[in-house]
């Protein structure tokens with residue numbers, strides 16, 4: 001009888017302790033992994049210039065961001081260019097899939113945009129042109145994708161980065177929604193930090209926690225305190241991207257309070273001001 005009482009007491013104490021930990025994790029954010037959260041210029045300073053252009057990256061670099069985010073696509077003749085979409089329809093004066101054009105053909109088209117009521121035109125840059133512009137003065141946060149379902153961009157990408165000696169200087173992070181692509185990058189260049197991205201509404205905490213990647217990329221609306229805390233306890237950095245520009249500022253403020261480690265920002269100055277609070 002006495003033993004049963006002691007056992008009951010023990011079990012209740014354990015349950016109480018457990019609920020305290022769970023309760024605590026739900027209300028208290030764990031510290032970030034990094035000392036200072038990273039400002040990652042999403043497709044360059046796309047709020048002030050045509051996205052993924054040399055000028056957009058120059059503006060971001062001048063703002064002293066921590067990294068330039070670059071989406072890669074591959075032309076029909078195997079050249080890596082900075083372009084988010086599979087086609088050039090949305091951001092240029094051309095039409096069609098990047099992979100259907102040779103570099104020479106795609107260079108006939110230009111990116112187009114309107115900023116401060118002015119129409120802006122600039123050429124589509126290759127990755128090599130971007131690296132030639134910034135050399136080892138910037139950190140390149142590069143996103144790989146499959147090319148028509150195939151792992152074609154990883155080898156030329158790593159070759160190019162090695163040629164400019166960027167990997168050994170810790171100037172590269174590679175991100176992808178494709179685990180296949182990350183696995184290939186890991187085999188080619190094991191020292192490059194990798195970010196596994198999860199699309200909006202597709203976040204999988206178990207996969208994020210058990211995967212081998214040090215950084216997890218999540219769309220803002222999928223982020224909760226529990227997710228951030230659980231990943232931080234695993235030692236993983238959380239980098240947030242923002243699909244909805246209309247809610248981006250409020251979402252940045254919200255995830256700031258959760259201690260996330262990086263912002264793929266479409267609004268560099270806003271993010272920098274937000275993070276300045278840490279130093280005030």
Ligand code: G3P
Nearest residue numbers: 071143175197217241264
């Ligand atoms: O790379 C982070 C973020 O850019 C992922 O989404 O579609 O903008 O490339 P997306």
Ligand code: CA
Nearest residue numbers: 069070071143
């Ligand atoms: Ca991207």
